[in-house]
Amino acid sequence: xxxxxxxxxxxxxxxxxxxxxxxxxxxxxxxxxxxxxxxxxxxxxxxxxxxxxxxxxxxxxxxxxxxxxxxxxxxxxxxxxxxxxxxxxxxxxxxxxxxxxxxxxxxxxxxxxxxxxxxxxxxxxxxxxxxxxxxxxxxxxxxxxxxxxxxxxxxxxxxxxxxxxxxxxxxxxxxxxxxxxxxxxxxxxxxxxxxxxxxxxxxxxxxxxxxxxxxxxxxxxxxxxxxxxxxxxxxxxxxxxxxxxxxxxxxxxxxxxxxxxxxxxxxxxxxxxxxxxxxxxxxxxxxxxxxxxxxxxxxxxxxxxxxxx
Numbered sequence: 606x607x608x609x610x611x612x613x614x615x616x617x618x619x620x621x622x623x624x625x626x627x628x629x630x631x632x633x634x635x636x637x638x639x640x641x642x643x644x645x646x647x648x649x650x651x652x653x654x655x656x657x658x659x660x661x662x663x664x665x666x667x668x669x670x671x672x673x674x675x676x677x678x679x680x681x682x683x684x685x686x687x688x689x690x691x692x693x694x695x696x697x698x699x700x701x702x703x704x705x706x707x708x709x710x711x712x713x714x715x716x717x718x719x720x721x722x723x724x725x726x727x728x729x730x731x732x733x734x735x736x737x738x739x740x741x742x743x744x745x746x747x748x749x750x751x752x753x754x755x756x757x758x759x760x761x762x763x764x765x766x767x768x769x770x771x772x773x774x775x776x777x778x779x780x781x782x783x784x785x786x787x788x789x790x791x792x793x794x795x796x797x798x799x800x801x802x803x804x805x806x807x808x809x810x811x812x813x814x815x816x817x818x819x820x821x822x823x824x825x826x827x828x829x830x831x832x833x834x835x836x837x838x839x840x841x842x843x844x845x846x847x848x849x850x851x852x853x854x855x856x857x858x859x860x861x862x863x864x865x866x867x868x869x870x871x872x873x874x875x876x877x878x879x880x881x882x883x884x885x886x887x888x889x890x891x892x893x894x895x896x897x898x899x900x901x902x903x904x905x906x907x908x909x910x911x912x913x914x
Contacts, residue, residue, distance in 0.1 A: 609641045610634075617678045617707030620771060621737040630672030633660055635688065637681045649673055649700075659689035659721075662702075666695030666727065677706040682746050683714030689721045694762075697729040705737035708748040708773075717749035724755065726762035734766045740773030747775040756783040756791055760815065763790040770797040770805065780808045787815030787844075795824040796913045799832035799860070806835040813846035813875070822850040827909050828860035836864040842875025851880040855912060857905075 610618070614636065618624045627634070631649035634642040640660070645651050648668040652661045662673060679686060692702065710716045726732060740748030756764050770777065783791045791811060799805050811820045820840065828834045838850045854862045866879035886908050894904035 609636075613680055613709050614678055617680075617709055617739065617741075618676055620739040621705035621707045622674055622676045622703050626672065627674045627676070630674065631662075632674040635675070635677045637679055637684055638686045646671065654689065657689050658687060659691070662690065662692045664692070664694045664698045664700055666697055668695065668698040668700060671700050673700060673702045675702070675704050677704075677718055677720065679706070679708045679710075679716050679718055682710050682712035682716055682744060685717045685719075687719045690723070692722070692724045692732075694724065694726045694730040694732055696727040698727075699731040701733045701735070703735045705735075705739070706750055706752075707739045708742070708750070710740070710742035710744050710746045710748050712744040713746050715747040715749055717751070719751045719753070721753045722755070723757070724764060725757050726759060726764060728759050728761050730759075730762045732764045734764060736766070736768045737771060738769070738774055738777065739771040740775065742773075748773055749776045750774050751778045753780045754782070756781075758783070758785045758789040758791060760786050761788045763792075765792045766794070768793070768795045772798060772800075774803065774805070776804045778806045778808070781810070783811040783820065785811070785813050785815055785818035785820065788817045789815060789819070791820040793820070793822045795822075795826075797824070797826040797834065798829075798909075798913060799827070799834055800829045801832060802830075803832040804834075805832075807837065809838045809840070809850070811840045811848070812843060813841060813848060814843050816845045818844065819847040821848070824852045825854070825913055826852075826862065827855045827857075827913060828862050829857040831859045833861045834863070836862070836881075837867075838865070838879065839867045840869070840877055840879075842868070842870045842872055842877050844872050845874035846872070846876070848875075848877045850878070852882070853912075854883040855909065856883060856885055
């Protein structure tokens, strides 16, 4: 792996994944639109698609506590990368999947990665999915990331998704869709921070089709300077089910945040809840930290760190 990865690559991988842990399980590293390194294991196979860019990841049934890393890095300005990754998780498997994209752009053309990830979980399967996005570079070319996640859960399966936009992403549209059968669980935790003139839009669309299906969606975001964020949550209760969606946002300077909840009960036993809170940092929080010797700016930074932790 070392021969094909330079120092910038290592920095990007360090932000979106743990470089030391990648080689401990199955992995596929994609750089500038091409796969550069891959490793499979006895229980996890990775196959290149033949009809479109991307890979299929196959996890055998009853596989327990193995890791799959599929990081993407872009260092070429002007590149628009599109990839389709499908995860096929066998019965009663329990795995951790680490994905994400880091873009380094020192030039004037825009660099973009659009990743479409589809998860197919068989009965009783469990997945923890960690996804991080990061941008850096001295050029004025934009760093654009548009991830799409589709989740299909069969009876008794569950997926826990942690999505984080660290910094440096100029524009992102993040779509997450789910179709849940009986006794399934889909938990989503999202954290986003924007500044400058950055733009971020999040769209959740979850169909609770099976009896006792449940979802819990939590979005925490900080918008500063002239950035703009949109949060759209659509949840459909089509059976006896439970859903809780919450959006909490801190706003500063001239930033804008819009939250649009939509919950639809198509069954009398659907229990759906949505909460949204948008506002500035509370004055009493600042005062409390400033009495400990912090400046107002330092106090704000500490509050934001704790909010997004």
